[in-house]
Amino acid sequence: MALTRAEREQFLAEPHVAALAVDAAEGRAPLTVPIWYQYAPGGHLWIMTGRDSRKGAAIARAGRFSMMADRLEPTIRYVSVEGPVVATLPATREQLVEISSRYLPADKVDGYVDFAWKEHGAQVVIHMRPERWLSSDLGNL
Numbered sequence: 001m002a003l004t005r006a007e008r009e010q011f012l013a014e015p016h017v018a019a020l021a022v023d024a025a026e027g028r029a030p031l032t033v034p035i036w037y038q039y040a041p042g043g044h045l046w047i048m049t050g051r052d053s054r055k056g057a058a059i060a061r062a063g064r065f066s067m068m069a070d071r072l073e074p075t076i077r078y079v080s081v082e083g084p085v086v087a088t089l090p091a092t093r094e095q096l097v098e099i100s101s102r103y104l105p106a107d108k109v110d111g112y113v114d115f116a117w118k119e120h121g122a123q124v125v126i127h128m129r130p131e132r133w134l135s136s137d138l139g140n141l
Helices: 005-013 054-062 093-103 106-119
Strands: 018-022 031-035 045-050 064-071 076-090 123-128 132-139
Touching: 005 076, 005 132, 018 054, 031 054, 045 054, 045 093, 054 064, 054 076, 054 123, 064 123, 093 106
Parallel strands: none
Antiparallel strands: 018 031, 018 064, 045 123, 064 076, 076 123, 076 132
């Protein structure tokens, strides 16, 4: 069964590791990678990536990307969203704390943020406006 708008937006707001897909280049399959993301119902979705990363460059060329989050329990459910990039901005340490806090235990956030901010190089935050949605809850097959 397809999810309602409220159900799909609430599901996407949960901290799932998503699969991001973007056109890689002519003659190549889409680049598909796991990624952390941030989303609040009704808003833009955002991701953080290296300023000079392959996925960042592919997203800049394509001007859009898609992302799919899923779970297996308590039911098999997924939400896929696609849309245009509406902003690419330099990342802030506060955004790194925000997204890390979404995925890591509280006692691990500070250490990870200190490491990532120092070692991962310049980062950008890419905002996407959700435009097309696919979703389903297959129950507990």
